[in-house]
Amino acid sequence: MQIEDMDLHLLDSLDTGIYESSVSDIDRMHKLVLSKAGAPEVRRGFFRSTRLLLVAAVVLVSGLAVAAGFLKSSDAFRGALREQNADGELVPISETAPVVDRSGLLLNQSYVAGDIEVSLRGVVGDEKGFKVLLDVSSISGKELALTQPDGALSNGELSFWKADIAFEDEKLYAQGSMTRGVALNGSKGEVMLEVEADQQAVRGQAVRITLRDLMQQAERSGSDTGVGSLYDLVSRFEPPTGDMFEESGHAMDENGNVTEIHYRLAKDGDEAVQLGGALSRYYLTNAVLWQGNLYLKGYASAAVDIQRDFNAHALRNMKTGEVVEQSSMSAAGGGKHDLPEGLLPPELAGQALYSWDIEFFRVTEDMLPDLTIIRDYGWSRYPVQEGEWSFDITLDYQNTTVTAVPVQPILLGDQKLAVAKMMVSPFMIEIIAHTDAAGIDAAQEFGDTLHTDHIQIHLKNGTTVHERDCSSSMTYPAEDQPLQLTYELNVVIDPQLVQSIEINGMVFEVGK
Amino acid sequence: MQDSQIIELMQSNPSEGLYEAINKYNGLLVVVVSRILRGMQQDVEECVSDAFLNVWKSRDRLDPETSTLKGFLLCTARNVAINRYKQLKRHDTAPLDETQELVSADDVELEVMQAEDVQVLMQLINELHEPDREIMLRKHFLFEPVKDIAERLAMDPIQVKNRLYQAKKRLKTTLVERGVSDYAN
Numbered sequence: 001m002q003i004e005d006m007d008l009h010l011l012d013s014l015d016t017g018i019y020e021s022s023v024s025d026i027d028r029m030h031k032l033v034l035s036k037a038g039a040p041e042v043r044r045g046f047f048r049s050t051r052l053l054l055v056a057a058v059v060l061v062s063g064l065a066v067a068a069g070f071l072k073s074s075d076a077f078r079g080a081l082r083e084q085n086a087d088g089e090l091v092p093i094s095e096t097a098p099v100v101d102r103s104g105l106l107l108n109q110s111y112v113a114g115d116i117e118v119s120l121r122g123v124v125g126d127e128k129g130f131k132v133l134l135d136v137s138s139i140s141g142k143e144l145a146l147t148q149p150d151g152a153l154s155n156g157e158l159s160f161w162k163a164d165i166a167f168e169d170e171k172l173y174a175q176g177s178m179t180r181g182v183a184l185n186g187s188k189g190e191v192m193l194e195v196e197a198d199q200q201a202v203r204g205q206a207v208r209i210t211l212r213d214l215m216q217q218a219e220r221s222g223s224d225t226g227v228g229s230l231y232d233l234v235s236r237f238e239p240p241t242g243d244m245f246e247e248s249g250h251a252m253d254e255n256g257n258v259t260e261i262h263y264r265l266a267k268d269g270d271e272a273v274q275l276g277g278a279l280s281r282y283y284l285t286n287a288v289l290w291q292g293n294l295y296l297k298g299y300a301s302a303a304v305d306i307q308r309d310f311n312a313h314a315l316r317n318m319k320t321g322e323v324v325e326q327s328s329m330s331a332a333g334g335g336k337h338d339l340p341e342g343l344l345p346p347e348l349a350g351q352a353l354y355s356w357d358i359e360f361f362r363v364t365e366d367m368l369p370d371l372t373i374i375r376d377y378g379w380s381r382y383p384v385q386e387g388e389w390s391f392d393i394t395l396d397y398q399n400t401t402v403t404a405v406p407v408q409p410i411l412l413g414d415q416k417l418a419v420a421k422m423m424v425s426p427f428m429i430e431i432i433a434h435t436d437a438a439g440i441d442a443a444q445e446f447g448d449t450l451h452t453d454h455i456q457i458h459l460k461n462g463t464t465v466h467e468r469d470c471s472s473s474m475t476y477p478a479e480d481q482p483l484q485l486t487y488e489l490n491v492v493i494d495p496q497l498v499q500s501i502e503i504n505g506m507v508f509e510v511g512k
Numbered sequence: 513m514q515d516s517q518i519i520e521l522m523q524s525n526p527s528e529g530l531y532e533a534i535n536k537y538n539g540l541l542v543v544v545v546s547r548i549l550r551g552m553q554q555d556v557e558e559c560v561s562d563a564f565l566n567v568w569k570s571r572d573r574l575d576p577e578t579s580t581l582k583g584f585l586l587c588t589a590r591n592v593a594i595n596r597y598k599q600l601k602r603h604d605t606a607p608l609d610e611t612q613e614l615v616s617a618d619d620v621e622l623e624v625m626q627a628e629d630v631q632v633l634m635q636l637i638n639e640l641h642e643p644d645r646e647i648m649l650r651k652h653f654l655f656e657p658v659k660d661i662a663e664r665l666a667m668d669p670i671q672v673k674n675r676l677y678q679a680k681k682r683l684k685t686t687l688v689e690r691g692v693s694d695y696a697n
Contacts, residue, residue: 011583011653026534029564361673
């Protein structure tokens with residue numbers, strides 16, 4: 001059953017009127033959706049006004065390496081862009097004929113920020129997108145995969161917090177970006193940025209790529225924030241009696257029971273408490289105990305990217321070690337706040353600030369003396385080097401995409417659909433198939449279910465690249481329109497060397 | 513503009529109709545998807561646009577008299593976002609926050625959130641009494657935090673949590689009984 005056939009009227013009963021969007025957001029979303037849909041009226045409009053909309057969607061890349069015409073990795077990017085020699089050893093790309101050399105754009109631009117040098121090694125791409133291959137290294141020789149001061153252990157995965165894509169032609173629009181990579185030995189690592197342009201060709205365009213904050217992924221182990229006992233930080237602010245009660249911030253129910261208890265910071269009067277460890281830029285100003293929930297509240301400089309530090313937190317019983325309850329941090333928008341003098345450090349005076357709060361469930365007043373705040377267990381990203389790395393390049397890579405018309409139909413459930421065209425790019429397989437009414441239903445069923453497929457890419461030299469758990473995406477075909485099924489590869493391949501592609505046992509001959 | 517008018521407009525003038533749908537529901541979808549994909553703004557925009565794209569492509573199958581645009585968009589956005597979350601989780605890049613807690617704490621919840629079970633979930637929720645019905649809808653379709661639900665319904669958050677827990681237990685039992693999925697294992 002399709003969603004449009006379901007009775008979802010129950011959701012109409014929900015009052016959702018508070019959720020609104022700005023006009024600019026609405027306009028942008030409208031353009032984005034129409035460009036994805038390839039709406040003819042949009043194309044005509046764009047051509048008339050000579051506007052050009054580029055939607056660049058950047059997707060995650062799990063790894064790559066080189067072996068006989070393909071870049072593969074079984075362990076993120078370890079060994080990326082190095083080719084195996086006859087003895088199976090990884091050798092530098094300069095000694096081989098790598099994919100980036102045959103089908104890509106070799107650049108070797110470098111940019112230094114802080115202790116980190118980022119080298120843009122090259123670009124591979126097709127008409128719809130491109131991947132940027134980056135080397136990172138520490139100038140001082142510092143280990144990129146670090147153990148954090150608060151005890152978090154890196155798993156060696158590197159990424160940039162943000163990667164902005166700005167085309168010289170201001171009419172081109174890039175939505176955002178994500179990167180992923182791995183620390184190699186010692187002070188060197190590799191990162192790849194992937195940009196997918198849904199609608200417009202980007203080959204030949206000049207673009208500025210700005211990378212911000214090199215991060216590493218690390219596992220936290222209940223690390224301390226250094227605040228100690230909550231009871232040492234905050235003390236109960238006794239409510240005054242009579243008319244002054246409401247001004248105290250406390251609240252009571254109709255039976256006269258206090259339901260909301262405000263605490264003030266005990267340390268140095270009302271001065272904010274600076275959290276430790278990776279949260280050192282956050283200041284705790286007050287606490288509220290409300291009906292069994294504890295809210296810790298505070299401020300951080302608006303210059304702090306609070307989303308980057310967005311991590312789970314927990315309270316831990318310092319006597320038993322038990323983690324009492326988990327929650328997460330939320331933040332309100334940055335702006336000027338009318339705060340008491342001396343509450344925050346002088347360097348924050350006059351700055352735009354975020355207000356933040358952390359909510360903890362099931363906390364009672366008698367628990368406070370034994371509780372402290374910790375960062376929760378799990379994975380998070382920590383900065384290796386904050387800063388920006390910027391590159392101006394022209395996307396003059398060769399498009400080596402191979403197009404074939406396999407005789408084998410594609411199977412969607414029980415439906416066999418004739419393949420009109422199959423395109424193999426360095427990082428994507430796209431299948432265009434003929435549909436009829438049954439095919440549309442099969443496609444809808446297929447599209448409503450999360451699929452991962454096993455793909456084997458057979459190369460002309462006899463080797464095979466195995467892609468397990470490859471995710472597919474599909475356009476929902478309208479009547480008489482072809483179906484488009486896309487597989488994002490986790491490897492980079494040289495399409496010219498592909499003989500055939502096997503998807504869940506279906507073999508499609510590609511090579512001539 | 514009423515949903516039925518927007519659907520009619522989408523069928524007669526797709527671009528204008530789409531604009532009105534976005535005008536009315538973009539804020540809602542962004543909030544809901546953001547609650548699933550916390551801190552991943554570019555993924556949020558992608559998922560929300562996919563939801564609108566889906567309704568745009570299905571516009572001719574919607575009936576202005578009987579279809580609910582809000583329900584269609586909410587369910588589509590929710591499914592797309594959950595699938596994206598699972599995809600990111602496989603790559604260990606999904607942020608660790610209360611959404612993950614929500615998703616990973618109880619795989620049964622995740623299972624019933626899948627597209628093929630939305631209708632069953634909706635039927636089961638419809639069988640609940642108020643305020644449990646609204647609590648479940650807000651929690652599982654709008655992903656509202658317990659605190660917000662409590663404030664909106666003027667309830668104690670603990671009460672909300674307890675009602676959620678009891679309702680989910682009942683749902684799980686019913687789902688297993690009806691053989692919707694192999695939850696017994």
